[in-house]
Amino acid sequence: MTTDLSLAVVGAGPVGLALALQAARALPEARITVFDARPAEQDSVRDPRTLALSLGSVHEFERLGVWADIAPASTPIRAVHVSQQQPALLPELLRLPQAELLLTAAECGVEQLGAVVSHGALVGPLQAAWLEAVAREPERLAARFASPVAAIKQVSGGVEVDCAVAERFDLAVVAEGGVFATQARKALAHDYGQTAWVGQVTLTDADPAHAGTAYERFTPQGPAALLPLPAQDGAARAALVWCVQAGDDPVRDLDDAQRLAVLNHVFHPSVGRLTAITPLKHFALGLNAERTLVDGRTVRIGNAAQTLHPVAGQGLNLGLRDAHALVTALQREPDIAKALSKVEWQRAPDRWALIAATDFLARSFTWRLPGLASARGLGLAALQRLAPAKRLLARQMMFGWR
Known part of the structure; x- marks a missing residue:
């Protein structure tokens, strides 16, 4: 030692x-x-910034003896739902299989996949x-x-x-x-030319069975995510991370009502209806390693x-x-x-x-290759049907590469 x-x-x-x-x-x-x-x-x-903790991180804070003080302000993640908007121009009969992936704590044999905390x-x-x-x-x-x-x-x-x-x-x-x-x-730096808009939203009409679900939606502009937060005044809430192209930003000039309308179109129907949104902050996205x-x-x-x-x-x-x-x-x-x-x-x-x-x-999300979005959607659909691959992905999300 x-x-x-x-x-x-x-x-x-x-x-x-x-x-x-x-x-x-x-x-x-x-x-x-x-x-x-x-x-x-x-x-x-x-400080309201929202962080997503993996199960491995929760265990680390438990070992340090601080999780008991953090847990009351956290929200367990019971499931992760990843989906993609289908290409809008495809006729109904030619649509791809449902581009969705659902990972649940139950199928992984754990109480939660992680937690959300400020x-x-x-x-x-x-x-x-x-x-x-x-x-x-x-x-x-x-x-x-x-x-x-x-x-x-x-x-x-x-x-x-x-x-x-x-x-x-x-x-x-x-x-x-x-x-x-x-x-x-x-040494390794790349500007993705994307902007992340972050804030919080209030939801109604959400299925109670989906409580504790973190949602990620792949859109033509970039990924958008909702992370579950503690309810407030009986209303469900979520932290929003909305990534869009910086050069053609569709969010910047919208008011709150317009942003809600767009988000209700963007997210999967199982999310429920977004009815309120806080002022959004934004920051540039890139790799710097x-x-x-x-x-x-x-x-x-x-x-x-x-x-x-x-x-x-x-x-x-x-x-x-x-x-x-x-x-x-x-x-x-x-x-x-x-x-x-x-x-x-x-x-x-x-x-x-x-x-x-x-x-x-x-x-x-910056590539404009024909069929790329469809290929990504097919990958999600295939992963959903491959139980061993799903479990491996869930384990890597919880504990990293071991």
């Missing part, structure tokens, strides 16, 4: 805090410092748990909020973290990623390593798996260089499989 490790964690978001908490337990003699530019007292609980409801308990850990062991754990890191410099046998004054650590983990539009471009997680004694995880298209909703889950693998390697291998080498090759299959899958799907 690496007992004399000094570790700097840059970024107190979900991935950085989860890594710090796990490292504090798995490496009981290591010195761990968490840096973040935001003040600790900043009200992160009110960013604030996730960060709040994680931050509270870290501050409690720091209070218990101030001699080895530290929380440096309101402390932006200006630079990380490689030095012999470690790194130098520049935050007001330079401080040396054996290892630095960067978990501070940001969004595609504001990031410096990494490092070729490797490890650079000397610096490791990048989460959005700091790869920013992905939200088509699969797996970016956070991938970062949490990176964090888990890193702490496990440091716990089992006393030589830091060897531990980092293990992390690099162990994480490669899961990481690159997800990068490739999301990149392919995202780019496919």
